[in-house]
Amino acid sequence: MDKPPEKIVVRGLRDVAAAETKISYVNPNGTLYYVGYNIDDLVEQVCYEEVVYLLLYNRLPNKQELDKLRALLISEMNLPEPITDSIKATPKNCHPMEVLRTEISHLSYYDADCNDHSEAANKRRAIQLIAKVPAIVAAIHRAHTNQPTVAPTEEFGFAENFLYMFRGKTADSEEKAAIDRFMTLHADHGFNASTFAARVTASTNSDMYSAVTSAIGTLKGPLHGGACEKVMHMLDDINTEEEVEEYIQGMLDDQKKIMGFGHRVYKTEDPRTKHLRCIAENLCHRTNTLNLYNLCLKIENVVHEKKKIFPNVDFYAAVTLDALGVTSAFFTPFFASSRTSGWVAHILEQYEDAVLLRPSSQYVGEFGRKFVPIEQR
Ligand code: COA
Numbered sequence: 001m002d003k004p005p006e007k008i009v010v011r012g013l014r015d016v017a018a019a020e021t022k023i024s025y026v027n028p029n030g031t032l033y034y035v036g037y038n039i040d041d042l043v044e045q046v047c048y049e050e051v052v053y054l055l056l057y058n059r060l061p062n063k064q065e066l067d068k069l070r071a072l073l074i075s076e077m078n079l080p081e082p083i084t085d086s087i088k089a090t091p092k093n094c095h096p097m098e099v100l101r102t103e104i105s106h107l108s109y110y111d112a113d114c115n116d117h118s119e120a121a122n123k124r125r126a127i128q129l130i131a132k133v134p135a136i137v138a139a140i141h142r143a144h145t146n147q148p149t150v151a152p153t154e155e156f157g158f159a160e161n162f163l164y165m166f167r168g169k170t171a172d173s174e175e176k177a178a179i180d181r182f183m184t185l186h187a188d189h190g191f192n193a194s195t196f197a198a199r200v201t202a203s204t205n206s207d208m209y210s211a212v213t214s215a216i217g218t219l220k221g222p223l224h225g226g227a228c229e230k231v232m233h234m235l236d237d238i239n240t241e242e243e244v245e246e247y248i249q250g251m252l253d254d255q256k257k258i259m260g261f262g263h264r265v266y267k268t269e270d271p272r273t274k275h276l277r278c279i280a281e282n283l284c285h286r287t288n289t290l291n292l293y294n295l296c297l298k299i300e301n302v303v304h305e306k307k308k309i310f311p312n313v314d315f316y317a318a319v320t321l322d323a324l325g326v327t328s329a330f331f332t333p334f335f336a337s338s339r340t341s342g343w344v345a346h347i348l349e350q351y352e353d354a355v356l357l358r359p360s361s362q363y364v365g366e367f368g369r370k371f372v373p374i375e376q377r
Helices: 048-057 063-075 081-089 096-110 119-144 158-167 173-185 193-203 208-219 227-237 241-253 273-286 290-307 313-323 328-353
Strands: 024-027 031-034
Touching: 031 048, 048 063, 048 119, 048 158, 048 173, 048 328, 063 119, 063 158, 081 096, 081 119, 096 119, 096 208, 096 328, 119 158, 119 208, 119 328, 158 173, 173 273, 173 313, 173 328, 193 208, 193 328, 208 328, 227 290, 227 313, 227 328, 241 290, 273 290, 273 313, 290 313, 313 328
Parallel strands: none
Antiparallel strands: 024 031
């Protein structure tokens, strides 16, 4: 008989280390490191472009290196015309994550040396993708709201350009700091599901566009990056702080997950939450939407009281983006725009590791079934 040997099945790959990495460390005790730097030390002191440099080159840049990378990133925010035309042709009812997923795949048609898989070509592609993902997100928003595409400008930083191209209006200094910090805080996060998906695709020596497309499809799910949009739907459903207790109890009674709460690795507060909570409070103050922020605080308290779980990165990210004028369907695309730097860093690391990621499974199905020809079934 073909009875398979007993294997240890690790459901959900919980705690399984699938590879070594030097890019980021997610500490279950509630700290996050990018290439050895605690994000608490980075978030208010570096700009997003410095984080990009750090993830790609394993060290922080000097002023000259930073200026060079910023100029390159901004020039790469220009999109090939067929991409903008294709975005304009998509039905307006398509979710922006669907359009993003398709257009990143589409982008490979316009890579002049698509078959060059040298390290230099892959680094160039990595920088192009970091720049083009937010540019595509901005172009989708402009097309879906019947507004003209906005070109990037050298006058602004990278994150600021993203917001400018998305909204079509310049950001003030607080909005500028907020979007920069948002992107820094979302840049990388160990072997999360989308990064792992990107690495699996890269491990077959497939191209970087395919790997980022895999990542985008994976991020889209509500148990991962899609949670942020769902947080906003929950805030829309709850009108006042008085309704929070009953709403949350109802969700728990129905065995439903509260979006923006819980985490596979952190069993304490997500280290990004305190920064996003603070950014959200500041922005809500300015936009006169403190009622929304206070609703979040109340939800946080009630969920912790009832379930002893903490908000993750997506919870206050929702209010932050809302206060920046981003509509909820674009929350996950903003996450994707920031995480592309982490994805491509991991893809490059996976190419170097040069090992096929291919787990096994425990077969629990039947054996020895008698074949019956189709006419007799
Ligand atoms: N709402 C309600 N209960 C939750 C919860 C949530 N958001 N997150 C975890 N729990 C519960 C689990 O059901 C489990 O309860 P039990 O012990 O009574 O069965 C307990 O908390 C422990 O869960 P855990 O095993 O740590 O979660 P996980 O690793 O399987 O799942 C997530 C992690 C992120 C998928 C899960 O927390 C979740 O679905 N969160 C909501 C979606 C979200 O915000 N995703 C973004 C993640 S950054």
